[in-house]
Amino acid sequence: MSHLRKFIAIAAVAAVLAGCGGSSTKKTSFDTQGLRAPEGSCSVKPSRIGLAEKIRDIDEGNGCEIPNAWRVQSLGSVSFSNVATMNCGLADPLNDWLENHVQRAARKNFGEDVVSIDVAASFACRARNHKNGAKMSEHGFGNAIDIAGFTLESGRKVTVLDGWRGGRDERRFLASVHEAACGQFRTVLGPDADRHHRDHFHLDLQNRRNGSSYCR
Numbered sequence: 406m407s408h409l410r411k412f413i414a415i416a417a418v419a420a421v422l423a424g425c426g427g428s429s430t431k432k433t434s435f436d437t438q439g440l441r442a443p444e445g446s447c448s449v450k451p452s453r454i455g456l457a458e459k460i461r462d463i464d465e466g467n468g469c470e471i472p473n474a475w476r477v478q479s480l481g482s483v484s485f486s487n488v489a490t491m492n493c494g495l496a497d498p499l500n501d502w503l504e505n506h507v508q509r510a511a512r513k514n515f516g517e518d519v520v521s522i523d524v525a526a527s528f529a530c531r532a533r534n535h536k537n538g539a540k541m542s543e544h545g546f547g548n549a550i551d552i553a554g555f556t557l558e559s560g561r562k563v564t565v566l567d568g569w570r571g572g573r574d575e576r577r578f579l580a581s582v583h584e585a586a587c588g589q590f591r592t593v594l595g596p597d598a599d600r601h602h603r604d605h606f607h608l609d610l611q612n613r614r615n616g617s618s619y620c621r
């Protein structure tokens with residue numbers, strides 16, 4: 406391609422981008438008020454409270470990004486079924502919830518500790534509930550985690566799908582940890598929220614304008 410043709414091609418692309426304000430281009434298809442986590446914004450390094458390593462910042466160029474990204478394999482005494490990619494700020498509240506609420510509820514209802522959680526999703530560049538054209542999910546900021554189940558020391562598995570309306574101990578355990586999460590996260594969704602959440606808890610740190618929480 407000659408220099409002139411190259412210039413014309415670039416100018417044409419720039420004109421298209423400027424013309425639609427970047428809002429209807431393929432690259433910018435999300436509208437979100439998500440919490441961004443600038444470098445150093447989290448008080449506790451995930452590697453101090455779990456098995457975690459800092460990875461390169463994630464920026465997919467379309468709004469999905471994690472400026473302070475970590476791969477987390479466990480927090481406190483709880484290991485993850487899958488390595489979770491998250492922003493630094495999610496690890497501390499998650500650890501707090503696991504250590505202080507989940508373990509307490511597990512001892513009370515089952516007489517044993519939780520040793521691992523089933524991580525159904527962490528960072529994922531996608532729209533809410535996988536709906537085309539919807540707002541970007543907090544998963545796109547590494548601000549959210551989906552938890553499908555809890556494994557106890559004995560090997561017993563408590564899943565959101567079966568336990569939410571299951572036996573008394575599982576019902577109580579899941580209701581209790583769901584409720585406790587409401588104090589720790591900004592958005593908490595479970596099976597009562599909608600059909601998308603019948604098999605997992607969604608926990609996120611969405612930064613709403615009025616600072617409110619949404620728990621369902």
Ligand SMILES: [Zn+2]
Nearest residue numbers: 549550551607
């Ligand atoms: Zn989710």
